[in-house]
Amino acid sequence: MLQKNNQVCEISVQIFSGGFLNEAICFEAVEKKLKRLISRLHINKLIMGWSFSKELYEKTAEFLAKHNTEFYLWFPVFSETGSVRSLASLVDIDGEKIQYDNNNKNEDFSFCCPNDPANIEKILDIYEKEFASIPFNGIFLDKIRYPSFGQGSKSGDGHRSVFSCFCNHCLEKYKQNNFPVDNFKEIVSCYASTLLGIKSYQGNGTYEFEDPVIAQFFMLKSAFIFQSLKSICDYFRKKNLRIGLDVFAPFLSSFTGQDLIALSGICDFIKPMMYRITQAPAGLPYEAEMLLRETCFAEADTFDNENRQSLDNILGIDAMAIPFDLYFTSCELKNLTAHSKSPVYAGLEINRINNIAHTSPEYIKETIRSYLETGIKGLALSWDLMDVPEENLDMVQKMVF
């Protein structure tokens, strides 16, 4: 246990062992990294996934048991799983299936519909076949959402993805909830040059919208994700696994169907990805830019300072910059911690990846210093220990002792 500002700060660490279709990294490399890390810090949890390699996980489990570190399987749910099972994809507002070309061998950001019971069955079958025999202490569920505005590679993809799903399962659910599907497209198009008619942001993912139907749409998506996740969590509970959830930062969460406070009630810890420097999905500067671009696209020629200024004003940030506003991000964590029903582990990127995450000791220093004053239970050192420079680890060690 580590002490900082009179509070206990727990440390969890993530290792990406490869995608479902990749060759897994080797145990010797993992062991070397872990030995070095454990000689500096006590690690409460190691989260590793999601390549198929029983041997890697079994050896790692044995190693961690000796060091009093819990072992969690990092398991993607509504995305990635489509690469190894045939899953029903999301359907857009025009009734077209949403499928994007995947240019990244390691990660697949296509999503399946969370309301299709057959999808959930097939996803859990991956766990059963590939991971159930491995002695994990817990499971860390990732991609437990709909796509974000950062989905796809061309203009309009994000908007189309966020305003889904309209498959038969979803249409039935909208009907049960008296949601006006027929004129929804028209309503959304009224706001195609503004930020969806957002009037204000009240923290913890709660926005006030001019149009109640838009508010209802996002509320329903969060309710659907919660219902599906609840049954998935019940399944893993029966297997005596503890449960962690990987979620978006609060101000981005409601656009992806994540009600963080509700979700915090069905897990053992929640990890908001507070990645202030990451220029990729889940990174705050990337997702905020995409939120802006994918909601204010109708008048592309006039997309300028005015749109930026309105998002800055709604969120109460100085300006969108990299790294993302530290004061705002820390307030987000403070609000979440105050209302969360389970401990909050702040996700902080410490790996360095060219053109994606230019982390530095300075960045880590200011971020950890501020995050530790928000009431969080711990830090989740993300998202891949295998790519962390020594100088970044030096700084983590300095800041948490």
Ligand SMILES: [Zn+2]
């Ligand atoms: Zn659907």
